[in-house]
Amino acid sequence: MALTFFSAQLAAAEWSSFRGDSALSGVATTVLEPPLEVAWTFSIEEGSESSAAIAAGRVYVAGLDGVLRALELDTGELRWSYDAGAEIKSSPSVFAGKVYFGDADGVFHAVDAALGERLWVFQTDGEIISSANRAGDLILFGSYDQFLYAVRASDGTLAWRVETDSYVHASPAIADGVAYVAGCDGYLRGVRVSDGTESLKVELAGYVAASPALHGGRAFVGSFDSEVLAVDLVAGKILWRYRHPSREFPFYASAAANDAVVVIGGRDKLVHALDPATGESLWTFTMRARIDASPVISGDLVYVADRSGDLLALALETGTERWRFETGEDIASSPAVAEGKLVLTTLDGTVFAFARMNTQ
Numbered sequence: 001m002a003l004t005f006f007s008a009q010l011a012a013a014e015w016s017s018f019r020g021d022s023a024l025s026g027v028a029t030t031v032l033e034p035p036l037e038v039a040w041t042f043s044i045e046e047g048s049e050s051s052a053a054i055a056a057g058r059v060y061v062a063g064l065d066g067v068l069r070a071l072e073l074d075t076g077e078l079r080w081s082y083d084a085g086a087e088i089k090s091s092p093s094v095f096a097g098k099v100y101f102g103d104a105d106g107v108f109h110a111v112d113a114a115l116g117e118r119l120w121v122f123q124t125d126g127e128i129i130s131s132a133n134r135a136g137d138l139i140l141f142g143s144y145d146q147f148l149y150a151v152r153a154s155d156g157t158l159a160w161r162v163e164t165d166s167y168v169h170a171s172p173a174i175a176d177g178v179a180y181v182a183g184c185d186g187y188l189r190g191v192r193v194s195d196g197t198e199s200l201k202v203e204l205a206g207y208v209a210a211s212p213a214l215h216g217g218r219a220f221v222g223s224f225d226s227e228v229l230a231v232d233l234v235a236g237k238i239l240w241r242y243r244h245p246s247r248e249f250p251f252y253a254s255a256a257a258n259d260a261v262v263v264i265g266g267r268d269k270l271v272h273a274l275d276p277a278t279g280e281s282l283w284t285f286t287m288r289a290r291i292d293a294s295p296v297i298s299g300d301l302v303y304v305a306d307r308s309g310d311l312l313a314l315a316l317e318t319g320t321e322r323w324r325f326e327t328g329e330d331i332a333s334s335p336a337v338a339e340g341k342l343v344l345t346t347l348d349g350t351v352f353a354f355a356r357m358n359t360q
Contacts, residue, residue: 102128
């Protein structure tokens, strides 16, 4: 029986978690056409490495100062702040009125999205950079203690955990009751959400920090072995491997995938667009610096950012540049696109909110 992978089309018109939906497809439901202009900015003194979440008219951003903040999407006004007490690199996720994230002390937090008050915490034995995903009443995330965790959304009690052979840096993607996580041990694992049993284990032959993007019964993921791989999740085998003919650089960013294309940025300064069926290169685009931020597909465009501070919109079909904004700040986090805005955080501490420019 073929798997049915739900993606951005089943998500609300929000960007409530890392990569936008449960499948981590990196596809926005909002079609945001350039030219864009800066609607507002907000400053985080110690900077941010995590991506923003957008839900119910608010933006949730986490800082390296250990503070989670809720801002008004329209104005950037601070509504509340929550001090976790430790550095935050995990991107916040918002599900059913709660914000979830992990911190450098291995504490996983659930916070009231309206008030910014702590609801519960769960302690692991390693730093948490993985972002949370949701399956029913369970919240899933990884830790540097080498476990993938599922905890109950109601009270944070442990439902199950699965041990891997190294850090779980990436976020789990979920489809049809199975969580898929690519680990630093070089495997892609499928784990049944119902009971935590392992249903799939595919050797990727390379260290993986990126989260898998699920689409069409496949997982797409880049590795530190300079490859992008497609895994058939029904057959449990690698369908294709892509490697640039001359540039040998790691892929840290996660991919974005739809029916027509897989887009991923590399530390080779290239944006790579690949055929999802064959892995053949459709086009590449050269940025000014390495790309650690994951791309976002919005309509017939893909938004990409690099470590030089450039944010670009490229035509999805051809890779032609359609719009560019130079922030002048180091960007490691991925764009969030929803509700007519694109929100981006920088390592220098600026939160940028972009909206379509009024050209009339």
